Amino acid sequence: MIAHLEPITGRYVNLEIEGAPVRIYFEEAGTGTPVLCFHTAGADNRQWRHILNDEALTSRYRFIAPDMPRHGKSLPPEGWQTEEYLLTTETYISTVLAFADALGLDKPIYAGCSMGGRIALQLALRHPSRFSGFIAIEASDFQPAWYDIDWFHRPDAPGGEMGAALVSANIAPQAPSVERWNTQWMFMQSGPGVFRGDLSFYTRDDSLVGQLHRIDTKRAPVHLLVGEYDLTCTPEDALRTADAIDGATCDVMPGIGHFPMSEHPEAFRPHFVAALERMP
Amino acid sequence: MTPQQVFPRLQEMQASHNDRPHLARLGALFSETVLLEVDTVEHYLTFEKGKLVLLAEGPSRKTPWRFALRTDADALDRFWSALPEPGFHDIFGLVKLNRGRIDGDILCLVKNLRFFKEFMALGRQEAAG
Numbered sequence: 397m398i399a400h401l402e403p404i405t406g407r408y409v410n411l412e413i414e415g416a417p418v419r420i421y422f423e424e425a426g427t428g429t430p431v432l433c434f435h436t437a438g439a440d441n442r443q444w445r446h447i448l449n450d451e452a453l454t455s456r457y458r459f460i461a462p463d464m465p466r467h468g469k470s471l472p473p474e475g476w477q478t479e480e481y482l483l484t485t486e487t488y489i490s491t492v493l494a495f496a497d498a499l500g501l502d503k504p505i506y507a508g509c510s511m512g513g514r515i516a517l518q519l520a521l522r523h524p525s526r527f528s529g530f531i532a533i534e535a536s537d538f539q540p541a542w543y544d545i546d547w548f549h550r551p552d553a554p555g556g557e558m559g560a561a562l563v564s565a566n567i568a569p570q571a572p573s574v575e576r577w578n579t580q581w582m583f584m585q586s587g588p589g590v591f592r593g594d595l596s597f598y599t600r601d602d603s604l605v606g607q608l609h610r611i612d613t614k615r616a617p618v619h620l621l622v623g624e625y626d627l628t629c630t631p632e633d634a635l636r637t638a639d640a641i642d643g644a645t646c647d648v649m650p651g652i653g654h655f656p657m658s659e660h661p662e663a664f665r666p667h668f669v670a671a672l673e674r675m676p
Numbered sequence: 677m678t679p680q681q682v683f684p685r686l687q688e689m690q691a692s693h694n695d696r697p698h699l700a701r702l703g704a705l706f707s708e709t710v711l712l713e714v715d716t717v718e719h720y721l722t723f724e725k726g727k728l729v730l731l732a733e734g735p736s737r738k739t740p741w742r743f744a745l746r747t748d749a750d751a752l753d754r755f756w757s758a759l760p761e762p763g764f765h766d767i768f769g770l771v772k773l774n775r776g777r778i779d780g781d782i783l784c785l786v787k788n789l790r791f792f793k794e795f796m797a798l799g800r801q802e803a804a805g
Contacts, residue, residue, distance in 0.1 A: 565767075
């Protein structure tokens with residue numbers, strides 16, 4: 397067997413988020429237009445592994461995929477051991493902006509999935525001048541939880557494995573088995589309380605409701621992608637959201653669930669390529 | 677599928693289930709009775725350390741159960757199709773579509789979620805023959 401060395405490189409950047417020093421791990425590949433790629437709740441940047449390995453795309457784009465603090469190889473901020481982790485929209489936005497500044501990125505495209513997709517819409521509303529466009533994957537203004545987030549951080553049960561079993565509901569049956577299980581592995585590996593803390597803002601912050609009409613897609617385009625098997629952000633949720641944003645577009649992806657780039661990279665690719673082509 | 681066709685399917689699933697060592701490992705701490713109610717037909721599934729040791733049809737007022745999955749025959753038939761439609765691909769999808777309901781100790785289900793979902797999905801393989 398011939399060893400295959402992937403073109404992805406991983407590095408760490410030390411920066412401050414809301415006054416606290418953090419060490420962020422990120423992976424990148426490619427040259428050209430920068431594209432920030434943010435992962436879902438309870439997972440990490442490995443969800444983007446196939447896009448970062450796509451040579452036809454990395455010849456035109458520089459994909460940069462960070463691990464949010466506490467996720468993947470990014471350590472938590474000092475003092476985490478006595479804090480209850482509850483991510484907020486404000487902290488997520490601060491993280492994205494601080495990371496883009498730290499890398500000196502000039503108006504990157506922002507692509508994010510699930511909670512990262514929700515933040516795409518928040519950034520489009522609050523910071524459109526910082527980005528050239530937004531790809532909001534499995535994103536909507538808001539949808540209530542159909543589960544109890546406290547299930548995923550208990551002393552008597554493995555939160556990661558329970559989270560993986562729950563999110564398997566969001567993976568389409570068409571997903572190749574190896575990618576289905578790779579996708580769940582990341583949830584199984586997530587740190588204690590991380591999935592719950594991510595979901596706390598995702599399932600409770602409804603601050604986008606009634607605000608979508610204020611997003612100006614002439615300043616930066618917004619394109620939504622949603623999988624037809626997504627139970628959490630359903631096609632109806634995404635289409636409703638796109639309809640409320642003047643100029644936004646939405647693409648429903650057949651045979652795909654909530655983790656498109658990870659669970660079924662081959663089916664996701666053409667939709668993502670079309671989304672990139674909509675960006676300036 | 678009629679509600680009466682569920683029990684023979686469960687019997688086939690029982691054999692498949694007990695042939696899978698990884699399910700016994702996943703369910704090593706799972707010794708509970710589960711009620712699967714299809715329309716009004718009750719099925720009691722008793723697991724012992726991950727093995728499905730007893731299948732019994734209701735009705736029964738004497739059989740205690742830890743949690744129940746209640747659905748209808750059409751929804752279960754669609755759930756067990758080789759390529760289920762969106763929403764019918766997962767037990768929580770049935771709940772979200774208002775075609776299923778989970779009662780009882782849902783935390784017990786969630787703690788053993790992969791185990792129970794993989795058991796329920798065996799009905800697809802049995803349907804495919």
